[in-house]
Amino acid sequence: MGRIHDYSVLRVDLETRDIKREEITGEKVKNYLGGRGLASKILYDELSPEVDPLSSENKLIYATGLLTGTAASTGGRYMVVTKGPLTGTIASSNSGGFFGAELRFSGNDIIIFEGKAEKPVYLSINGDQIELKDASHVWGKEVPETTDKLIEEFGDDRARVSCIGPAGEKEVMFASIMNEKNRAAGRTGVGAVMGSKNLKAVIVKASEKQVKYNKEEAMKVVKKQTKMLKEDGVTGEGLPSLGTKVLDNIINSNGLYPTKNFQFGTFESTEEVAGEALVEKGYLQSNKGCYGCPIRCGRDVKLPNGRSGEGPEYETGWAFGADCGVDDLNAITEANFLCNELGLDTISAGTTIAAAMELYEKGFIDQEELDNGPELNFGSSEAIVYYTKQMGLREGFGDKLAMGSYRLAESYGHPEISMTVKRQELPAYDPRGVQGHGLQYATSNRGGCHVRGYMISPEIIGAPEKLDPQELEGKPEWVKIFQDLTAVIDSVGMCLFTSFALGLDDYREIVNAATGFDYSSEELLQTGERIYNLERQFNIEAGITPDEDRLPKRFTEVPLPDGPQKGEVSRYKELLPKYYKIRGWSEDGYVSDSKKEELGI
Amino acid sequence: MKIEVKFYSLFRLNLKSSGIEYDIDGAIILQELIDKLDEDFEGYFSEKLLDSGEIRTGSIILLNGKNVLHLDKLNTKINDGDIVTLFPPSAGG
Ligand code: SF4
Numbered sequence: 249m250g251r252i253h254d255y256s257v258l259r260v261d262l263e264t265r266d267i268k269r270e271e272i273t274g275e276k277v278k279n280y281l282g283g284r285g286l287a288s289k290i291l292y293d294e295l296s297p298e299v300d301p302l303s304s305e306n307k308l309i310y311a312t313g314l315l316t317g318t319a320a321s322t323g324g325r326y327m328v329v330t331k332g333p334l335t336g337t338i339a340s341s342n343s344g345g346f347f348g349a350e351l352r353f354s355g356n357d358i359i360i361f362e363g364k365a366e367k368p369v370y371l372s373i374n375g376d377q378i379e380l381k382d383a384s385h386v387w388g389k390e391v392p393e394t395t396d397k398l399i400e401e402f403g404d405d406r407a408r409v410s411c412i413g414p415a416g417e418k419e420v421m422f423a424s425i426m427n428e429k430n431r432a433a434g435r436t437g438v439g440a441v442m443g444s445k446n447l448k449a450v451i452v453k454a455s456e457k458q459v460k461y462n463k464e465e466a467m468k469v470v471k472k473q474t475k476m477l478k479e480d481g482v483t484g485e486g487l488p489s490l491g492t493k494v495l496d497n498i499i500n501s502n503g504l505y506p507t508k509n510f511q512f513g514t515f516e517s518t519e520e521v522a523g524e525a526l527v528e529k530g531y532l533q534s535n536k537g538c539y540g541c542p543i544r545c546g547r548d549v550k551l552p553n554g555r556s557g558e559g560p561e562y563e564t565g566w567a568f569g570a571d572c573g574v575d576d577l578n579a580i581t582e583a584n585f586l587c588n589e590l591g592l593d594t595i596s597a598g599t600t601i602a603a604a605m606e607l608y609e610k611g612f613i614d615q616e617e618l619d620n621g622p623e624l625n626f627g628s629s630e631a632i633v634y635y636t637k638q639m640g641l642r643e644g645f646g647d648k649l650a651m652g653s654y655r656l657a658e659s660y661g662h663p664e665i666s667m668t669v670k671r672q673e674l675p676a677y678d679p680r681g682v683q684g685h686g687l688q689y690a691t692s693n694r695g696g697c698h699v700r701g702y703m704i705s706p707e708i709i710g711a712p713e714k715l716d717p718q719e720l721e722g723k724p725e726w727v728k729i730f731q732d733l734t735a736v737i738d739s740v741g742m743c744l745f746t747s748f749a750l751g752l753d754d755y756r757e758i759v760n761a762a763t764g765f766d767y768s769s770e771e772l773l774q775t776g777e778r779i780y781n782l783e784r785q786f787n788i789e790a791g792i793t794p795d796e797d798r799l800p801k802r803f804t805e806v807p808l809p810d811g812p813q814k815g816e817v818s819r820y821k822e823l824l825p826k827y828y829k830i831r832g833w834s835e836d837g838y839v840s841d842s843k844k845e846e847l848g849i
Numbered sequence: 850m851k852i853e854v855k856f857y858s859l860f861r862l863n864l865k866s867s868g869i870e871y872d873i874d875g876a877i878i879l880q881e882l883i884d885k886l887d888e889d890f891e892g893y894f895s896e897k898l899l900d901s902g903e904i905r906t907g908s909i910i911l912l913n914g915k916n917v918l919h920l921d922k923l924n925t926k927i928n929d930g931d932i933v934t935l936f937p938p939s940a941g942g
Pocket of ligand 1: 322344345537538543545546
């Protein structure tokens with residue numbers, strides 16, 4: 249096994265069943281770190297950006313981060329990078345749990361899947377023994393059953409599984425890839441690409457649990473950073489006790505809690521569905537953590553009907569809750585469980601139903617089309633559960649929902665009812681109430697998304713400092729730094745949640761200690777900038793032009809009708825020219841030649 | 850005049866209370882409201898919300914949904930019918 253920054257790559261041709269080993273070392277690693285960055289570089293170098301995402305020419309890359317598998321706090325994450333079917337942009341989706349670390353231990357830092365298997369297969373990695381195996385018997389099976397069955401066949405229950413459910417097989421545009429049953433590489437439809445390749449799963453068990461890095465140096469830093477994470481109000485107290493669902497009341501009280509497909513900014517039944525309610529009603533059983541995580545934000549939940557599982561997270565609870573006008577925590581949690589079982593992204597699933605509800609209530613969808621399913625009315629707990637299942641299986645009206653809200657609304661001639669950016673559904677913050685976050689939505693490289701530059705942190709929560717959410721001054725600068733820093737964190741293989749307590753200098757310190765690199769903070773942040781620009785360039789070459797850096801009209805033309813942000817609209821258009829300028833791009837938003845040269849793209 | 854104070858997150862779980870209403874004579878400022886809460890909750894709120902006499906980083910104090918950090922901080926005036934919402938340093942999604 250090489251040093252930690254010598255990447256060992258497995259190239260798997262699904263068509264010929266050929267498996268090759270390659271190495272990536274030196275400058276490329278220094279310039280792109282690993283995880284999201286290095287995988288994006290591979291995709292950019294190898295894939296023609298125009299390919300159809302669901303064709304056999306597309307590639308699907310599993311990539312561990314630079315520090316995945318080390319003792320770095322939360323250092324267990326992996327990324328799945330491909331060209332995404334939902335957006336047509338570069339798609340990368342991040343997941344925690346234990347799969348990523350196990351993959352790293354096994355000495356397969358990156359796996360590149362190419363082509364399409366003739367019949368369903370899965371990749372089995374048992375120490376040095378690596379082979380493609382027949383997956384016909386688990387094709388069509390849900391995530392938990394697939395996971396259990398593959399582990400049983402493998403014969404070692406310490407093996408880790410990352411797989412798709414029926415939704416991925418049926419190429420639902422926002423299908424997820426799930427590991428350890430409940431952890432999701434959720435967004436951007438990476439599961440559909442996996443399904444289109446007839447690849448059901450990857451199962452891995454390493455022969456020894458270690459990676460080679462400067463352990464002694466790194467441990468000193470890890471000790472210090474664990475203490476920082478434990479002592480911080482957010483990572484030491486808020487996230488461990490209430491998980492991400494502490495946000496329901498915060499975002500609702502601030503008036504940017506999107507309700508009924510973003511028609512309103514506050515939800516009258518928030519108290520019923522908030523994180524506090526999960527605790528008070530006794531549904532919350534215990535909290536859980538991913539590999540090497542001192543924060544432990546995951547939740548095990550048990551419903552009165554006996555169903556149990558993980559979740560719901562803030563975004564999920566909101567997508568099926570307030571966004572669909574539903575105040576029944578049981579139904580919301582049930583829809584969440586279904587998403588995990590079928591392999592669906594919860595944000596896109598819930599908000600696509602919300603868009604369908606608005607289309608239905610406005611008379612654009614006829615009742616006959618629903619195939620005897622429940623009416624798509626806001627507030628219907630029956631509808632969210634029923635259509636989630638239909639969507640995951642592409643049955644009845646679910647077949648239409650499986651296209652995502654943009655294509656759905658467009659097919660009825662009303663794309664403006666889809667709350668998406670670059671065809672991906674927006675998450676749980678109304679951009680009319682947070683100006684910087686709106687700019688981040690508009691410019692995110694993977695479409696509507698909150699984890700590419702979480703401006704809610706400074707604009708609402710107050711970390712690292714509190715900014716006025718309605719102020720425009722300084723926001724483009726903040727968005728750029730947040731986007732670049734997030735690219736670093738994603739590529740290093742740590743969890744984004746650490747950034748509530750850690751800053752750029754801390755990431756530099758742990759990266760340098762573990763690898764022996766000598767980044768300055770500026771150089772490390774520039775690495776993030778390089779990754780961000782490379783993704784942008786891929787998108788432009790894929791035909792997603794800067795013209796698509798835009799929010800749905802509702803946010804600029806219809807002022808929020810209620811709550812503390814009443815009367816506000818998003819002013820991201822005023823911020824865009826400044827943002828392009830700060831990025832060093834052309835006036836119309838293209839990555840300039842000088843920027844490419846500066847960053848070595 | 851009437852003021853409604855709402856507790857969320859760990860405040861709510863730790864105190865087992867979702868809030869309190871006050872009926873006060875004359876206008877007050879936020880600092881005075883916190884003093885009042887301290888009397889009723891044994892100094893709990895200034896300990897959690899404040900740090901050497903200033904609003905602790907990450908604490909969220911809203912007056913009718915607007916963060917007081919962008920109003921007048923601890924000197925923010927509270928009027929009849931106002932809602933004050935309190936969160937300890939919290940979290941993200
Ligand atoms: S903070 Fe939560 S999501 Fe992140 S590594 Fe820890 S448990 Fe996993």
